[in-house]
Amino acid sequence: MTYEFTTEDLKEIEKIKSRYPEVKPATLPVLWIAQKRFGHVDPDVQKLVAATLELPEAHVHGVASFYTQYYKEKKGKYVLDVCTCLSCQLCGGYDMLHYLEEKLEIKAGETSDDGLFTLNQVECLGACGYAPMLQITNDKYVNNLTHEKIDKLVDSLKKGEEPGYEKMEMPLRKNN
Amino acid sequence: MPQVIIDGQTYEFEGKHKLLQFIQDLGKEVPFFCYHPSMTAPANCRQCMVKVGQFVKDRESGEYELDDNGEKVIRWFPKLQTSCNIDVADDMIVHTQETDALVRRAQKDNLELILINHPLDCPICDQAGECPLQIQTYKYGPEGSRFEVKKVHKPKRVVLGPRVVLDAERCINCTRCTRFTEEISKTNQLTITSRGDKNYPTTAPGREFTDPYSLNTVDICPVGALTSADFRFRARVWEMNQTPSIDITNGKGCNIDLWTRDNLVLRITPRYNGEVNDHWMPDEGREAYKIFNENRISRPLQKLDGEQILSSWNNSIATFNEQIAARDKKEILFIGSPHASVEENYALQQLANLMGINEVIFTSHTESGKGDDFLLTDDLAPNTTGCRLLGLKELDQKDLGFRVKKASLIVLVNDHFIDREIFSASDLDGKYLVSFATNHSKTTKFADLVIPITTAAEHAASYVNVDGRIQRTIPAKETKYSNRRLNLEMSEGRLDRYGTNFDNWVTEDNKIDCIPLWNFITEAANASGLDLSFEDGRSMMNEISDKFKPFENVSYEAMDAHAGIQLSLNPKTESPKVK
Ligand code: SF4
Ligand code: SF4
Ligand code: FES
Ligand code: FES
Numbered sequence: 001m002t003y004e005f006t007t008e009d010l011k012e013i014e015k016i017k018s019r020y021p022e023v024k025p026a027t028l029p030v031l032w033i034a035q036k037r038f039g040h041v042d043p044d045v046q047k048l049v050a051a052t053l054e055l056p057e058a059h060v061h062g063v064a065s066f067y068t069q070y071y072k073e074k075k076g077k078y079v080l081d082v083c084t085c086l087s088c089q090l091c092g093g094y095d096m097l098h099y100l101e102e103k104l105e106i107k108a109g110e111t112s113d114d115g116l117f118t119l120n121q122v123e124c125l126g127a128c129g130y131a132p133m134l135q136i137t138n139d140k141y142v143n144n145l146t147h148e149k150i151d152k153l154v155d156s157l158k159k160g161e162e163p164g165y166e167k168m169e170m171p172l173r174k175n176n
Numbered sequence: 177m178p179q180v181i182i183d184g185q186t187y188e189f190e191g192k193h194k195l196l197q198f199i200q201d202l203g204k205e206v207p208f209f210c211y212h213p214s215m216t217a218p219a220n221c222r223q224c225m226v227k228v229g230q231f232v233k234d235r236e237s238g239e240y241e242l243d244d245n246g247e248k249v250i251r252w253f254p255k256l257q258t259s260c261n262i263d264v265a266d267d268m269i270v271h272t273q274e275t276d277a278l279v280r281r282a283q284k285d286n287l288e289l290i291l292i293n294h295p296l297d298c299p300i301c302d303q304a305g306e307c308p309l310q311i312q313t314y315k316y317g318p319e320g321s322r323f324e325v326k327k328v329h330k331p332k333r334v335v336l337g338p339r340v341v342l343d344a345e346r347c348i349n350c351t352r353c354t355r356f357t358e359e360i361s362k363t364n365q366l367t368i369t370s371r372g373d374k375n376y377p378t379t380a381p382g383r384e385f386t387d388p389y390s391l392n393t394v395d396i397c398p399v400g401a402l403t404s405a406d407f408r409f410r411a412r413v414w415e416m417n418q419t420p421s422i423d424i425t426n427g428k429g430c431n432i433d434l435w436t437r438d439n440l441v442l443r444i445t446p447r448y449n450g451e452v453n454d455h456w457m458p459d460e461g462r463e464a465y466k467i468f469n470e471n472r473i474s475r476p477l478q479k480l481d482g483e484q485i486l487s488s489w490n491n492s493i494a495t496f497n498e499q500i501a502a503r504d505k506k507e508i509l510f511i512g513s514p515h516a517s518v519e520e521n522y523a524l525q526q527l528a529n530l531m532g533i534n535e536v537i538f539t540s541h542t543e544s545g546k547g548d549d550f551l552l553t554d555d556l557a558p559n560t561t562g563c564r565l566l567g568l569k570e571l572d573q574k575d576l577g578f579r580v581k582k583a584s585l586i587v588l589v590n591d592h593f594i595d596r597e598i599f600s601a602s603d604l605d606g607k608y609l610v611s612f613a614t615n616h617s618k619t620t621k622f623a624d625l626v627i628p629i630t631t632a633a634e635h636a637a638s639y640v641n642v643d644g645r646i647q648r649t650i651p652a653k654e655t656k657y658s659n660r661r662l663n664l665e666m667s668e669g670r671l672d673r674y675g676t677n678f679d680n681w682v683t684e685d686n687k688i689d690c691i692p693l694w695n696f697i698t699e700a701a702n703a704s705g706l707d708l709s710f711e712d713g714r715s716m717m718n719e720i721s722d723k724f725k726p727f728e729n730v731s732y733e734a735m736d737a738h739a740g741i742q743l744s745l746n747p748k749t750e751s752p753k754v755k
Contacts, residue, residue: 043380043381043382046380046381047380050380056364056365056367056380057380057383058354058357058364058365058366058367058378058379058380058383059364059367060380061367061369061378061380061381062354062367062368062369065369065370065371066368066369066370066371
């Protein structure tokens with residue numbers, strides 16, 4: 001497939017380039033622009049980025065493949081990263097993952113047939129205090145997961161409504 | 177002068193040095209993988225750890241601070257340092273693994289880490305025997321591993337390009353190969369994909385590693401990850417002989433090593449020469465092993481009733497002399513060759529002189545656009561400059577064609593004019609063609625007399641590159657008439673030493689029935705009563721150096737001592753085009 005940046009994208013890319021003395025450091029932010037525009041940075045998108053920045057294709061590929069946050073293939077509209085690292089695991093992370101697997105009828109790593117959801121099992125996302133948790137498409141965290149919370153989340157995502165940012169309070173330590 | 181103390185020894189130094197290189201230049205050792213003297217040092221393998229400190233000086237007085245025993249106080253760097261990217265500084269104290277248990281421990285632990293997912297199957301690995309990882313693990317590594325979990329598996333036999341195959345499991349991600357394509361060949365074709373224990377080098381998706389210098393990555397890969405598609409698993413290093421030689425596939429004259437086993441050249445690798453090719457060579461030059469092994473002419477061929485048949489040496493010498501004697505000298509054309517060495521062209525020239533034949537001519541073999549700014553040249557022959565310096569008459573292809581038309585006997589040395597389409601077979605109707613050649617070609621097919629001569633892999637001879645540097649070869653491969661044990665210059669490997677004709681690992685078949693051109697000329701001259709005798713390249717070069725101003729002071733000894741000699745190009749000869 002051939003991809004093309006829009007004129008706005010290109011303007012944005014120029015702005016990014018002007019921020020650095022060389023072009024190479026622009027690779028990361030431009031890959032983000034691409035992922036926002038096309039939903040992923042598959043090999044063809046990587047080529048587009050390389051051509052746009054006049055950088056070697058191999059370099060762009062190396063950068064894109066280094067970071068898991070860049071999707072190297074088409075994903076669902078919503079990518080649900082469920083944490084099963086230590087704290088989440090102890091608080092039911094696997095239970096949440098399996099509940100989602102059954103609910104969406106896909107295994108971790110797969111994308112649902114309607115193209116709406118991709119389910120991933122991931123390591124610690126740094127929100128251990130609110131375990132178990134998941135992250136939606138590299139962005140919002142949904143914390144203190146329960147089956148009910150997942151039901152509500154999936155329903156609203158199906159309607160195209162993304163939850164807002166959740167405000168989490170740090171439990172204050174009382175100095176006595 | 178600034179001083180540095182390494183393992184208790186004081187060394188003076190000048191200028192800027194990286195510590196690892198400095199230590200190596202002293203003839204000492206620190207293990208390393210990712211560092212390469214011709215590329216940047218990213219310090220990512222972490223193997224070259226040493227302990228580094230500095231004497232403490234009082235800022236104001238400039239006096240060394242002393243401890244209670246009157247010894248200078250040392251301020252050690254808080255952590256061990258990678259020696260490859262740290263600059264040697266005045267008053268530096270360095271402890272290597274030779275003197276420091278902590279350094280030994282660090283190097284050992286680092287190897288244990290590098291080896292966690294490494295296959296450790298050296299017995300079936302192509303690199304075994306010339307593997308820095310293997311050697312350093314023997315010397316500095318742990319006895320065993322504490323990791324008993326299943327190893328991470330990665331792709332094997334990945335065809336990166338037409339000439340390079342990757343075994344990702346063996347890769348230690350030193351990035352030498354990717355840095356090579358970034359910094360040296362500048363094609364930027366390789367990168368490291370993924371991260372952590374999943375990473376390995378690769379091309380961009382859908383792209384091939386077509387870099388014209390791609391095989392250099394195989395040489396510098398410190399493990400068996402990158403292998404040559406042509407050579408992989410064909411021979412063990414310890415079964416081969418290594419003989420220094422010169423690349424004859426273009427005008428640059430890259431310094432190379434020929435690796436032979438049982439008189440077959442199995443691979444060609446670059447040899448360091450800072451004046452010519454640094455550590456590198458183009459992939460094309462490595463293909464030359466085929467020239468040495470395949471399609472060789474073995475025993476003279478003579479045309480009888482329109483058909484070439486094998487002939488004896490005596491017969492071919494007699495025929496050669498008869499054909500020359502039967503003609504008017506003006507109808508005889510001697511054609512030298514930029515593909516032949518200085519010595520060969522000289523021998524031909526001397527014979528022509530004695531026979532009273534017109535000057536020896538030659539035409540260069542170039543292809544414009546073939547060269548780059550690196551090690552490829554437009555000149556496809558190794559000795560164009562040599563022919564010019566010997567004063568052979570250089571003709572363009574058209575003039576050469578005219579001369580061929582007028583001649584009735586053409587003596588051609590190691591050039592394939594029909595293949596090169598300088599003249600066609602029909603131009604030769606009614607003429608007698610003598611072809612001194614190494615390999616069969618369309619041209620030799622039409623020759624009336626074909627004399628097989630030695631290749632650069634079989635004789636010691638010199639070639640002058642496009643920049644005017646004269647360099648020489650050493651015989652690597654025996655012919656029917658040469659013998660490793662008698663020619664002390666030839667290297668002798670285990671198989672040569674202990675093999676007999678009754679073993680299945682040595683055969684006679686790989687020895688070609690050919691002789692150096694100058695030997696044939698000596699025989700032919702003697703048979704026709706001419707006083708001309710050449711012994712070998714070494715003595716011929718002494719003659720040449722006496723007779724020709726540009727070759728003044730050139731000798732094999734001098735070439736060997738200085739890795740070739742830069743000749744001052746005679747302003748009268750057209751100065752070679754340097755690409
Ligand atoms: S790369 Fe070196 S250490 Fe690894 S298996 Fe091959 S020879 Fe052994
Ligand atoms: S393939 Fe070889 S040279 Fe390339 S990164 Fe791996 S170990 Fe280093
Ligand atoms: S373990 Fe799940 S966020 Fe840290
Ligand atoms: S050689 Fe110094 S870190 Fe690799």
